[in-house]
Amino acid sequence: MIPDSIIVALQKEMQKLGYISRDAVNQIAERFHVSPTHVYSVASFYQQFSFIPQGKNVIAVCTGTACFIAGAEKILTMLKEELGISEGEITPDGKFSIQKNTRCLGKCSTAPIVMINERVYENATVEQIKEAIHELR
Numbered sequence: 001m002i003p004d005s006i007i008v009a010l011q012k013e014m015q016k017l018g019y020i021s022r023d024a025v026n027q028i029a030e031r032f033h034v035s036p037t038h039v040y041s042v043a044s045f046y047q048q049f050s051f052i053p054q055g056k057n058v059i060a061v062c063t064g065t066a067c068f069i070a071g072a073e074k075i076l077t078m079l080k081e082e083l084g085i086s087e088g089e090i091t092p093d094g095k096f097s098i099q100k101n102t103r104c105l106g107k108c109s110t111a112p113i114v115m116i117n118e119r120v121y122e123n124a125t126v127e128q129i130k131e132a133i134h135e136l137r
């Protein structure tokens with residue numbers, strides 16, 4: 001069983017730094033008297049935690065089968081051109097990052113799905129996501 005407090009500690013770290021650093025893993029492990037491997041395994045289980053730095057605004061384009069068929073690739077291509085970064089990278093100003101390998105987000109019936117931070121865009125279009133990016137700039 002995973003103590004809720006480890007998850008809360010990981011969430012606080014994500015809010016503070018935007019990712020889970022090696023130091024954070026060690027500190028959380030020490031605080032909760034568990035091994036760093038245990039903390040890694042907990043953080044790896046949840047998609048909300050990242051071990052690499054992320055932008056202020058995190059974009060996830062689902063590339064699962066339903067979203068791929070519905071045009072997710074066009075949205076991803078637009079984002080890469082618009083932001084000048086690839087999946088797994090951060091814009092130089094730190095404002096945006098595109099998550100790597102985003103798989104099914106469980107909303108296949110309204111594909112394609114794009115998430116920008118906590119907001120979910122269903123039946124997402126290139127124009128809609130481009131506008132959302134411009135508003136966040």
Ligand code: FES
Pocket residue numbers: 062063064065066067068103104105106107108111112113
């Ligand atoms: S494949 Fe994208 S939500 Fe399921």
